[in-house]
Amino acid sequence: KNEVEQSPQNLTAQEGEFITINCSYSVGISALHWLQQHPGGGIVSLFMLSSGKKKHGRLIATINIQEKHSSLHITASHPRDSAVYICAAGAGSYQLTFGKGTKLSVIP
Amino acid sequence: ETGVTQSPTHLIKTRGQQVTLRCSSQSGHNTVSWYQQALGQGPQFIFQYYREEENGRGNFPPRFSGLQFPNYSSELNVNALELDDSALYLCASSYYRGAYNSPLHFGNGTRLTVT
Numbered sequence: 001k002n003e004v005e006q007s008p009q010n011l012t013a014q015e016g017e018f019i020t021i022n023c024s025y026s027v028g029i030s031a032l033h034w035l036q037q038h039p040g041g042g043i044v045s046l047f048m049l050s051s052g053k054k055k056h057g058r059l060i061a062t063i064n065i066q067e068k069h070s071s072l073h074i075t076a077s078h079p080r081d082s083a084v085y086i087c088a089a090g091a092g093s094y095q096l097t098f099g100k101g102t103k104l105s106v107i108p
Numbered sequence: 109e110t111g112v113t114q115s116p117t118h119l120i121k122t123r124g125q126q127v128t129l130r131c132s133s134q135s136g137h138n139t140v141s142w143y144q145q146a147l148g149q150g151p152q153f154i155f156q157y158y159r160e161e162e163n164g165r166g167n168f169p170p171r172f173s174g175l176q177f178p179n180y181s182s183e184l185n186v187n188a189l190e191l192d193d194s195a196l197y198l199c200a201s202s203y204y205r206g207a208y209n210s211p212l213h214f215g216n217g218t219r220l221t222v223t
Binding site: 004033035040041042043044045048086088094095096097098099100101 | 141143150151153156163166196198211212213215216217219
């Protein structure tokens with residue numbers, strides 16, 4: 001059974017700060033997803049990666065397959081980045097195991 | 109390109125009742141997955157449908173059942189509702205059924221409250 005752990009659970013940052021959210025998983029995976037969930041509940045897919053690094057705007061996601069670890073970085077954080085960030089690991093053909101999420105608050 | 113839409117957005121039911129939640133997939137997507145998200149927790153996988161057939165199931169009892177229609181829209185049915193079924197129910201559509209090769213497109217969810 002795959003266990004997915006995220007840290008920190010809660011994070012408060014000042015606008016402009018560099019932010020890192022970590023995700024560790026326990027078994028080998030085929031893909032790692034980073035998702036963003038706003039207070040209304042809707043979820044937006046940010047990244048899907050199986051190796052290396054991906055960048056989109058101010059967001060960067062990295063994964064280390066050997067260490068079973070992934071990080072999501074936000075550069076120059078902004079209050080609109082405030083949301084819950086969830087990582088989800090895909091170890092089989094269809095099932096994703098989700099972390100509990102990291103609640104980010106960016107203060108102006 | 110239309111996104112994933114779920115209905116209703118909110119629902120209140122009484123313990124023991126039955127409920128049907130609906131999901132319209134993003135155009136061109138043939139796979140739908142359903143998730144249950146309790147307050148303060150990450151989503152839990154319920155099941156996935158691929159081309160009208162159940163493709164996989166998480167650790168949920170048989171009173172959670174589903175359907176996928178020829179237009180790839182989907183329903184989640186829950187019988188004999190229990191208080192612990194209170195949660196946000198999310199559906200996500202994708203073009204491929206694998207968890208490793210296709211980004212997920214989520215709906216905004218249905219908030220179910222069981223009293």
